[in-house]
Amino acid sequence: DIQMTQSPSSLSASVGDTVTITCRASQDISDYLAWFQQKPGKAPESLIYAASSLQSGVPSKFSGSRSGTDFTLTISSLQPEDFATYYCQQYNSYPLTFGGGTKVEIK
Amino acid sequence: VQLQESGPGLVKPSETLSLTCSVSGGSISNYYWSWIRQPPGKGLEWIGGVSYSGIINYNPSLESRVTMSVDTSKNQISLKLTSVTPADTAVYYCARHRLVTSWSHFEYWGQGTLVTASS
Numbered sequence: 614d615i616q617m618t619q620s621p622s623s624l625s626a627s628v629g630d631t632v633t634i635t636c637r638a639s640q641d642i643s644d645y646l647a648w649f650q651q652k653p654g655k656a657p658e659s660l661i662y663a664a665s666s667l668q669s670g671v672p673s674k675f676s677g678s679r680s681g682t683d684f685t686l687t688i689s690s691l692q693p694e695d696f697a698t699y700y701c702q703q704y705n706s707y708p709l710t711f712g713g714g715t716k717v718e719i720k
Numbered sequence: 721v722q723l724q725e726s727g728p729g730l731v732k733p734s735e736t737l738s739l740t741c742s743v744s745g746g747s748i749s750n751y752y753w754s755w756i757r758q759p760p761g762k763g764l765e766w767i768g769g770v771s772y773s774g775i776i777n778y779n780p781s782l783e784s785r786v787t788m789s790v791d792t793s794k795n796q797i798s799l800k801l802t803s804v805t806p807a808d809t810a811v812y813y814c815a816r817h818r819l820v821t822s823w824s825h826f827e828y829w830g831q832g833t834l835v836t837a838s839s
Contacts, residue, residue, distance in 0.1 A: 649826070700763070704823055708766055709768070711764040
């Protein structure tokens with residue numbers, strides 16, 4: 614199985630900050646990487662796919678990038694509605710696997 | 721497109737969990753569909769997926785207990801998980817992939833349904 618290691622597991626930030634979340638794959642997954650946002654009691658929602666493509670309807674404050682097997686989600690100008698848990702997920706090989714999640718909390 | 725999971729919220733240990741995902745606002749044809757679960761307070765686990773044409777892939781960790789199928793006439797995807805234990809207690813989600821293959825991300829998700837395995 615491909616292991617997806619997310620860091621940090623949690624972070625505190627203020628409204629207006631820019632935050633970066635990292636996801637490292639245990640082997641090459643090319644660009645087959647997605648990012649999801651999950652709020653308490655809700656289903657995850659797609660933000661980014663193919664490492665850097667923005668899901669339709671998602672604001673451009675969310676961006677993704679790749680460097681080898683390291684992937685980054687950047688959220689600029691944090692707003693109250695952005696405080697949530699974020700997951701990465703690889704869809705390069707079976708079984709499809711997720712990172713452990715990063716909880717973004719208000720400082 | 722909207723996805724709605726349905727099924728019993730309580731299943732006794734050793735029995736079979738059965739869920740249905742009903743799709744509205746679009747056809748299940750030409751897409752790949754997955755089931756994902758999330759134990760309370762924990763992360764996400766892919767259970768398996770099925771294409772509209774019946775191509776199926778399961779997570780090896782659950783493969784011996786899982787059966788998925790698709791009913792194009794009803795626009796539904798089903799999940800059966802046998803011999804449940806309390807460790808199977810989770811919110812179960814169905815999701816539609818962006819493409820007809822599993823090599824695409826989960827573009828749309830259902831709201832999820834909590835299934836508790838307890839006597």
